Each structure stands twice: as structure tokens, then as C-alpha cells.
Amino acid sequence: MWTDPRPTAEMPQLFERADDVISFAGGLPDLDLLPLEEISAQLSRLVRVGGRVALQYSTPHVATSLVPAITDLMAREGGRTTARNLVPTGGSQMGLLAVGLSLAEPGETVLCQTPAYPGAAAAFRTAGLTLRAVPEDAHGLDPEGLRDTVLRLTAEGRTTRLLYCNPTFQNPTGATLSAERRVRLMEVAQELGLLIIEDNPYGLLGFDGRTTPTLQGLDPERVVYLGTFSKVFAPGLRCGWIAAPEHLADALRRTTEVMTLSPSPLAQAALATFHARTGWTGLIDGYRAAYRERRDLMSDALESALGRGGDWHWERPCGGFYLWLRHRDGADTARFAAPAAAHGVSFVPGSHFGIDGEHADALRLCFSNAPKERIAEGVARLAAAFRDGTSG
Structure with missing residues (x-):
């Protein structure tokens, strides 16, 4: 097969779970809503x-x-x-x-x-x-x-x-x-x-x-x-x-x-x-409501843990699965991956979404499948990882 000689985009291990890790990595739907x-x-x-x-x-x-x-x-x-x-x-x-x-x-x-x-x-x-x-x-x-x-x-x-x-x-x-x-x-x-x-x-x-x-x-x-x-x-x-x-x-x-x-x-x-x-209407409406609730929980937790106007900028999305955080000073977010793992939380560094090394100053958080009762805890762990990664 003819392929580009450059390495393909690395596919992060999005769906693997470890004990007591709060995953904000993989874009999994909330299947609790299925009948x-x-x-x-x-x-x-x-x-x-x-x-x-x-x-x-x-x-x-x-x-x-x-x-x-x-x-x-x-x-x-x-x-x-x-x-x-x-x-x-x-x-x-x-x-x-x-x-x-x-x-x-x-x-x-x-x-x-x-x-x-x-x-x-x-x-x-x-x-x-x-x-x-x-x-x-x-x-x-x-x-x-x-x-x-x-x-x-x-x-x-x-x-x-x-x-x-x-x-x-x-x-x-x-x-x-x-x-x-x-x-x-x-x-x-x-x-x-x-x-x-x-x-x-x-x-x-x-x-x-x-x-x-x-x-x-x-x-x-x-x-x-x-x-x-x-x-x-x-x-x-x-x-x-x-x-x-x-x-x-x-x-x-x-x-x-x-x-x-x-x-x-x-x-x-x-x-x-x-x-x-x-039909689709009932199931789709249920998904919308569930993801809206998780979006709000994550957004509120981020505002509480990181504040507005600090090192991190993000928009509250109007749909979908994801929040996109960008570091205002351009820090490579891969540096926070090891501290995050140590604190028991996961995310996807922005470099995975670039095609030529761009977007390393951002990271993606997925809220769609995170347990509602642990979203605030996961964000608190992430904030601690940011502090460790910055001080280190």
C-alpha cells in the first residue's frame, strides 16, 4: 500500500481505563440512556x-x-x-x-x-x-x-x-x-x-x-x-x-x-x-440533556478550580462531547500528562489534533462519559496536575 513516508498521527489510547483514574480522554457516549x-x-x-x-x-x-x-x-x-x-x-x-x-x-x-x-x-x-x-x-x-x-x-x-x-x-x-x-x-x-x-x-x-x-x-x-x-x-x-x-x-x-x-x-x-x-427523538433528547448537564458540571468546576482570566482559556460549548482548553502563554500541554496520571486523571494533549505540530498549547477534555459525581473531583485533580507541571 502506498503511504505517506512521515509517521501517521499518533492515535492516543483513548478508551483504556485504570483503577481510580477519572478519564476525560476518550469520546465515549453515555450508554446508560439506552433502553x-x-x-x-x-x-x-x-x-x-x-x-x-x-x-x-x-x-x-x-x-x-x-x-x-x-x-x-x-x-x-x-x-x-x-x-x-x-x-x-x-x-x-x-x-x-x-x-x-x-x-x-x-x-x-x-x-x-x-x-x-x-x-x-x-x-x-x-x-x-x-x-x-x-x-x-x-x-x-x-x-x-x-x-x-x-x-x-x-x-x-x-x-x-x-x-x-x-x-x-x-x-x-x-x-x-x-x-x-x-x-x-x-x-x-x-x-x-x-x-x-x-x-x-x-x-x-x-x-x-x-x-x-x-x-x-x-x-x-x-x-x-x-x-x-x-x-x-x-x-x-x-x-x-x-x-x-x-x-x-x-x-x-x-x-x-x-x-x-x-x-x-x-x-x-x-x-x-x-x-x-x-424513532430517534426520545433518545437524542435524552443524550442532549445528559451531555448538557455534564458540560455545565465541568465548566463550573473549571471556573472554580482555574478561575477566569488566568493561565487557561476555554469556551463553554453549545453541543457535542468536548471542552478545549488553551494555555494563554503557549505552554506545551504534554508536560502536564505525567502529573495528571500521577493525580489519577487523564486528558488528550492538543498536539494530537495538529497536523504539523501545531496546537500543542491546548488540551481536550471529554465530559460525555465522565461520572457526574466525579467531574468536579477530576477537574480538581487536573488543576493540581497543572500546578505540579508548572512548578516542575
């Missing part, structure tokens, strides 16, 4: 009645029964698709690699909003692509800076056709690109002939219940949309989708078939059954 008895009964009936189909190989298509569940989710943010445009994946991470392998040639440049999800950087580099950051301003990804970057790369003889972004409740910052900025971004993308890769795991997790129109909804022919059930249902099913312009769907489908041979009929059937019987 497990109901899901168990549905799965039992699926296997009993249709097990010979649900446990067999399948074709590389989204099951017909699952299409309404996907179109329902996408429509809540203004997205639209059909069965012909859908490609099944084992979650967005698989979709990212499939996009990199299918839609660009080795050596080409993929533009990235930064700080960026490290799994995206790793997937694109594994596909042999070169990453380049897109300029941002106070309002997020800058369309005019995007144009300047593409024109400069073109003048240097570099081929640039893809822009990757996570515009809603971004991982790791929690920021959302405004509706006005999205319209301008799509105008510039059309002018430059760019295909946009929109990664949207968190878009329905706004704490006030409001949504922002997806880029895919603005221009379905210019956007390859990565969706996943991992954040609005559960990650253990490893089920997601790509909504692609129809002329690209077959190439993506061929790649995903090589990667997995077939999607999981059982996972697709389980999700389709849940949606048909229950």
Missing part, C-alpha cells in the same frame, strides 16, 4: 425470526430497512439522500479511509480544518495523502483563506481536490461554523472545484435542541457526508454511512467492499428495528 431491555428483546426476535439473514454475508449496500433511519437523522439537519447515494461503513473512521483511498490519488493534498480529529489525519496519511491546514479566523474556517491556500498550492504544482471538515460541535474544540459562513464556504468550494468531506458525528447533540444546516444539505453534489450511529445510538454496533454524490458512490462502495467484504446485516437490522419502533 437495553427493549433493545435486547428486539435483538432476540431478530435472531429468532430472521437470524439466517441477519447473521449471513450481505451486499455492500445500506439495507432498505435502514434507509428511513438514516434519512430521518439527516433531514433533522437539512440533509437529503436516497438509497442510491448511500454506502455502508463500520463507522466514520472506516468512511474516512475509504474516502482517502477512493477519491484522491497518492501524493495529492487534502485540506484540513484544524485542530483536526486525529483519526482523520491518520486515515488520509495511510491513503498516501499530504495534509495542509486551512486558515481560520475568529469565526472558524476562513473561506477567503481557503481560496488563497488552494491558489498557492496550485501555483506550486500540487493537486488539491478535497477539503475535510467537522463543522458542527467540532472534535476537539466544540465549535460550530455559522450558517452564513457555511454558505460562503460552499461558494468558494464551487469556485475552486473542491469536494468537501463533511464529518458529522455530533450535529444532533446541540444542548438547546437547535441544529445548523449541514453542508451536504446546502449542496449534495459537492459534499461527501460521513454519518455514524455511534454518538446517537451506540458505538459497539460499528455502523455508519457515507452519503455521496451518486457518481462517486460506486467507487466508494467498491473500496468498502474490499475493506470489509460486507456490512453487518445484524447491526443494520437492529438499528432499523429500533428506529421503526421507537
Whole structure:
């Protein structure tokens, strides 16, 4: 396989747990909200009645029964698709690699909003692509800076056709690109002939219940949309989708078939059954409320432990899983990792979200799965680690 000669982005060990460690590292959903008895009964009936189909190989298509569940989710943010445009994946991470392998040639440049999800950087580099950051301003990804970057790369003889972004409740910052900025971004993308890769795991997790129109909804022919059930249902099913312009769907489908041979009929059937019987609204509303409560607990604890106007700056996010702390004096937050471990708390240093060493002065805290009763304790441990790391 052709790969970038540079090391891939390091994937931190986000999901490992140790005794008495309060983890603010991995982006895990709160599965206490799932109606497990109901899901168990549905799965039992699926296997009993249709097990010979649900446990067999399948074709590389989204099951017909699952299409309404996907179109329902996408429509809540203004997205639209059909069965012909859908490609099944084992979650967005698989979709990212499939996009990199299918839609660009080795050596080409993929533009990235930064700080960026490290799994995206790793997937694109594994596909042999070169990453380049897109300029941002106070309002997020800058369309005019995007144009300047593409024109400069073109003048240097570099081929640039893809822009990757996570515009809603971004991982790791929690920021959302405004509706006005999205319209301008799509105008510039059309002018430059760019295909946009929109990664949207968190878009329905706004704490006030409001949504922002997806880029895919603005221009379905210019956007390859990565969706996943991992954040609005559960990650253990490893089920997601790509909504692609129809002329690209077959190439993506061929790649995903090589990667997995077939999607999981059982996972697709389980999700389709849940949606048909229950719908998404109740579960999504429950997730929003739970994450809003944890966001408030963490934000309040940070203000109490660190104060405002000191060494650390952060914004209270309006949705998603994460808080992004930045050190005002530019300290490399990796220096606090060992003291944090000694105090029994974990986080992800900002350098994991850069594509060329940037963002080392920040760190990401995940509140979505932290026990509510231990969030304040975890933040107090983190503040003690900051003191130790500074004095040391």
C-alpha cells in the first residue's frame, strides 16, 4: 500500500481505563440512556425470526430497512439522500479511509480544518495523502483563506481536490461554523472545484435542541457526508454511512467492499428495528440533556478550580462531547500528562489534533462519559496536575 513516508498521527489510547483514574480522554457516549431491555428483546426476535439473514454475508449496500433511519437523522439537519447515494461503513473512521483511498490519488493534498480529529489525519496519511491546514479566523474556517491556500498550492504544482471538515460541535474544540459562513464556504468550494468531506458525528447533540444546516444539505453534489450511529445510538454496533454524490458512490462502495467484504446485516437490522419502533427523538433528547448537564458540571468546576482570566482559556460549548482548553502563554500541554496520571486523571494533549505540530498549547477534555459525581473531583485533580507541571 502506498503511504505517506512521515509517521501517521499518533492515535492516543483513548478508551483504556485504570483503577481510580477519572478519564476525560476518550469520546465515549453515555450508554446508560439506552433502553437495553427493549433493545435486547428486539435483538432476540431478530435472531429468532430472521437470524439466517441477519447473521449471513450481505451486499455492500445500506439495507432498505435502514434507509428511513438514516434519512430521518439527516433531514433533522437539512440533509437529503436516497438509497442510491448511500454506502455502508463500520463507522466514520472506516468512511474516512475509504474516502482517502477512493477519491484522491497518492501524493495529492487534502485540506484540513484544524485542530483536526486525529483519526482523520491518520486515515488520509495511510491513503498516501499530504495534509495542509486551512486558515481560520475568529469565526472558524476562513473561506477567503481557503481560496488563497488552494491558489498557492496550485501555483506550486500540487493537486488539491478535497477539503475535510467537522463543522458542527467540532472534535476537539466544540465549535460550530455559522450558517452564513457555511454558505460562503460552499461558494468558494464551487469556485475552486473542491469536494468537501463533511464529518458529522455530533450535529444532533446541540444542548438547546437547535441544529445548523449541514453542508451536504446546502449542496449534495459537492459534499461527501460521513454519518455514524455511534454518538446517537451506540458505538459497539460499528455502523455508519457515507452519503455521496451518486457518481462517486460506486467507487466508494467498491473500496468498502474490499475493506470489509460486507456490512453487518445484524447491526443494520437492529438499528432499523429500533428506529421503526421507537424513532430517534426520545433518545437524542435524552443524550442532549445528559451531555448538557455534564458540560455545565465541568465548566463550573473549571471556573472554580482555574478561575477566569488566568493561565487557561476555554469556551463553554453549545453541543457535542468536548471542552478545549488553551494555555494563554503557549505552554506545551504534554508536560502536564505525567502529573495528571500521577493525580489519577487523564486528558488528550492538543498536539494530537495538529497536523504539523501545531496546537500543542491546548488540551481536550471529554465530559460525555465522565461520572457526574466525579467531574468536579477530576477537574480538581487536573488543576493540581497543572500546578505540579508548572512548578516542575
